[in-house]
Amino acid sequence: MSSSGRNDVGGPTLGNSGDIKCQKIYKPINLLSGDPAVLGKIQVGTELNLLIEEINGNKSLRLVYQNEYVGSITSFASQIINCIEQQGHTYVAVVLSMEGGSCVVEVRMIS
Amino acid sequence: MLHIVGGTYLEHCLEPARNELFGSGGRAASALQFLNGEVRFTTYIGKNEIAALSVLAGTFNIHLKKIEIPQTVSFYYHHCLSDPSIYPAVSMIEKSDPITITDKNILRFGFLEGDAIVHGERVVYDPQNAFNPRLFCENGSTAKELAVVANVNECRKLTGGLHSWYEAEELGRKLLKKEQAQVVVVKQGSLGATVITETETFNIPAYKTTNVWSIGSGDIFAAVFAHFWASVRINPIEAAQLASLATAHYCNAYTEAFPVPKNFQEIAKYEPINRRNNFPQDAKQVYLAGPFFTMGERWVIDQARNHLTGQGFNVFSPLHDVGYGEAEDVAPVDIEALRESDVVFAILDGLDAGTIFEIGYARSLNKPVIAFVQNEGEENLKMIKGTDCEIVNDFVSAIYRTVWAAMET
Numbered sequence: 001m002s003s004s005g006r007n008d009v010g011g012p013t014l015g016n017s018g019d020i021k022c023q024k025i026y027k028p029i030n031l032l033s034g035d036p037a038v039l040g041k042i043q044v045g046t047e048l049n050l051l052i053e054e055i056n057g058n059k060s061l062r063l064v065y066q067n068e069y070v071g072s073i074t075s076f077a078s079q080i081i082n083c084i085e086q087q088g089h090t091y092v093a094v095v096l097s098m099e100g101g102s103c104v105v106e107v108r109m110i111s
Numbered sequence: 112m113l114h115i116v117g118g119t120y121l122e123h124c125l126e127p128a129r130n131e132l133f134g135s136g137g138r139a140a141s142a143l144q145f146l147n148g149e150v151r152f153t154t155y156i157g158k159n160e161i162a163a164l165s166v167l168a169g170t171f172n173i174h175l176k177k178i179e180i181p182q183t184v185s186f187y188y189h190h191c192l193s194d195p196s197i198y199p200a201v202s203m204i205e206k207s208d209p210i211t212i213t214d215k216n217i218l219r220f221g222f223l224e225g226d227a228i229v230h231g232e233r234v235v236y237d238p239q240n241a242f243n244p245r246l247f248c249e250n251g252s253t254a255k256e257l258a259v260v261a262n263v264n265e266c267r268k269l270t271g272g273l274h275s276w277y278e279a280e281e282l283g284r285k286l287l288k289k290e291q292a293q294v295v296v297v298k299q300g301s302l303g304a305t306v307i308t309e310t311e312t313f314n315i316p317a318y319k320t321t322n323v324w325s326i327g328s329g330d331i332f333a334a335v336f337a338h339f340w341a342s343v344r345i346n347p348i349e350a351a352q353l354a355s356l357a358t359a360h361y362c363n364a365y366t367e368a369f370p371v372p373k374n375f376q377e378i379a380k381y382e383p384i385n386r387r388n389n390f391p392q393d394a395k396q397v398y399l400a401g402p403f404f405t406m407g408e409r410w411v412i413d414q415a416r417n418h419l420t421g422q423g424f425n426v427f428s429p430l431h432d433v434g435y436g437e438a439e440d441v442a443p444v445d446i447e448a449l450r451e452s453d454v455v456f457a458i459l460d461g462l463d464a465g466t467i468f469e470i471g472y473a474r475s476l477n478k479p480v481i482a483f484v485q486n487e488g489e490e491n492l493k494m495i496k497g498t499d500c501e502i503v504n505d506f507v508s509a510i511y512r513t514v515w516a517a518m519e520t
Contacts, residue, residue: 028128032170033144034366058169071366072170075131078162100127100505101322101364 022083026076027106028096031063034071034103041065048093048105052081063093063105073105080107113342114151115140115334116212116227117220117239119164121185124326126506132163132183135220135239138327139334141171142361144370147338150174153210155224157183171370180207184223191325191507192418194241197223201242209250216341218333219252221245228252233341237333238265245269247290258294258340258347259286260333266297283307294347296336298329301384301422301514306351313348315355318381320363323511331361335371356381385519395517398449398478399428400469401458411458415483415510419456422514427452449473454517456509457500459484462491474498479516483509 042048048063048070061077063070073093083089090110097104117136122129133141140152153176156164160183168175184204186195197204207225217231221239227250234254238244244265247257261269263279270285279297287295287307295307303317335357339350353376360368360379372378397419402408412430419426427448433441449455455473457466459482470480471494480500484492496502501516503509 030129030131031366032369036367039367053169055169055172056174058165058175060166060169074163074166074170075129077166077170081166082162100508101324101362101366101368102127103366 020079020082022079022087022089022109024109025106026080028104029073029075029093029107031071031073031103031105035069038065038068038070039098039103041068042070042095042098042103044095044097046095048095050080050084050091050093050107052084071103073107076107083109112149112151112214113143113147113216113218113338114153114212114214114231115218115220115337116153116210116229117218117237117330118222118224119154119156119160119167119183120223121160121183122188122326123185124188124190126190127324129326132160132167133327133330134184135237135327135330135333137164137167138330139218139220139337140173141167142331142334142370143338144171144173145373146335146371147342151214152176153212153227154178155180155207155210155222157181159183178207178210178225180224181205188326189414191323192421192510193414216337217254218337218341219247220330220333226250229254232256233344234258235260235333235337235341237261237329238269240265243268247292257290257292258296258336259290259292260296260298260336261286262298262300262329266295279305280307280312283312294340296347296351298332301511301518303384304332304351304355306348308347311348313351315348315351316383317355318359318379319384319515320359320381320511321508322363322365322505323508324362324365325507328358328362331369331371332358384515394423394425395453395520396425396427396448396451397513397517398452398455398469398473399426399430399458400455400466400473402461402463402466403430408458408461411506414506415456415458418507418510419513422510424514424517445469446472449478450476452478453520454478454513455480456513457482459492459495460486462487470495470500471498474500479520481509481513481516 051062053060062072091107093105093107118134119137120134136154143150151174156177185198188195209226211228213230215232217229217234219229219236229252232255235258236247237260266282283295283297297305304315306313332354336350336354356379357371359381416426416428482500482502485504
């Protein structure tokens with residue numbers, strides 16, 4: 001395990017949802033908790049709706065296809081939730097790839 | 112119920128591209144959403160990631176206790192097998208006050224940014240430290256029954272032993288005695304794991320999977336083992352077998368397998384890897400075929416060589432073992448090495464003529480070929496595909512498929 005430090009912390013931050021600038025696209029994002037039955041109905045290019053849920057005061061972001069849960073996303077989720085709830089934006093998820101055991105999506109701003 | 116105490120870290124991987132907030136503790140807690148009715152998770156978290164951690168808790172139904180620290184530690188990987196760069200540097204990470212936990216069933220991970228003093232009935236301890244792992248009891252932790260889950264390197268460092276990496280039982284027995292533990296599980300990557308108790312030693316297989324996403328696989332193993340041994344209270348060999356199966360499923364089918372599905376035992380159908388008794392002493396040879404005319408090409412060759420040798424194989428690499436030269440000098444040496452090798456790992460992007468020749472030659476000798484390629488069309492891969500080469504577009508998956516092919520020749 002390297003102990004080299006990095007001073008160039010580039011790339012996206014995942015969690016800061018305080019005073020954020022909402023991005024037009026968040027990608028790549030791995031789908032988790034994937035339902036195999038619903039995954040079988042989607043393909044590259046399929047659009048999925050985003051659904052914000054709250055359990056015990058903690059929010060989550062789930063992806064839905066034709067009223068069925070496909071799975072959840074956590075990468076950039078707190079930012080996306082903030083952009084939807086606090087800043088009034090609308091997003092849709094689009095499937096980018098389904099291979100290697102992973103379903104990868106991007107989340108695009110619609111408005 | 113299981114109380115997990117471990118790190119929450121930002122994890123960035125270049126290939127495949129992933130950016131996630133997990134760490135050992137976060138991943139383990141998330142993984143058990145469907146298996147364990149009540150997971151409590153205690154962790155440190157930087158203020159900038161508090162919202163993201165809250166999403167993790169909401170997504171995976173985790174009862175969360177967080178201790179705020181100045182900055183969340185980040186891990187940067189080139190790929191699943193690479194040693195990560197850590198930010199801040201390990202020597203610069205500010206150590207926070209230890210977390211103290213008293214509970215019935217506990218999974219404790221080692222930390223970079225602090226420590227956890229635990230007191231439990233059944234405790235699973237994963238030291239999570241490649242350089243300087245600490246013994247479980249060193250910080251005052253206690254357990255009525257203790258299971259240590261550690262890799263070979265950690266076991267060697269904890270015992271001060273000089274055993275080779277394949278002498279897992281000897282290492283495990285030393286650690287069992289030193290920790291006064293009931294169980295030691297020595298993780299050995301693609302060779303599976305060895306469970307050692309006072310009365311038994313049992314080798315648990317790893318499983319052959321089509322895909323390998325291995326970042327966090329050790330966390331999944333520890334989590335599922337802890338769930339079954341500490342919470343459900345089955346014997347450690349069965350717990351380790353289930354943990355190995357769940358880990359294989361995680362590596363292979365990430366989207367569907369994380370969190371671990373409740374019915375994973377029914378759906379995770381994988382072939383155990385045939386662990387030869389004389390492996391790795393009777394090491395096989397891999398021929399590493401690929402272009403090496405640009406920095407990127409040489410880097411991939413170097414990575415492949417490092418990680419195949421790291422798995423215990425001899426590797427013949429024309430770049431490293433022959434170098435640049437005239438055709439009449441280079442070609443006979445390469446051909447001789449091909450004849451002597453057991454399997455070929457070929458890097459095919461760019462369709463280098465020499466690599467394609469070597470693949471054809473190897474197949475004419477009926478040697479297995481694993482072709483790592485990400486950016487070539489179907490037409491160009493027709494002869495490769497049609498001669499039973501394995502075509503893989505993920506680097507680490509290709510490395511492991513080579514390992515398994517070589518182990519079984």
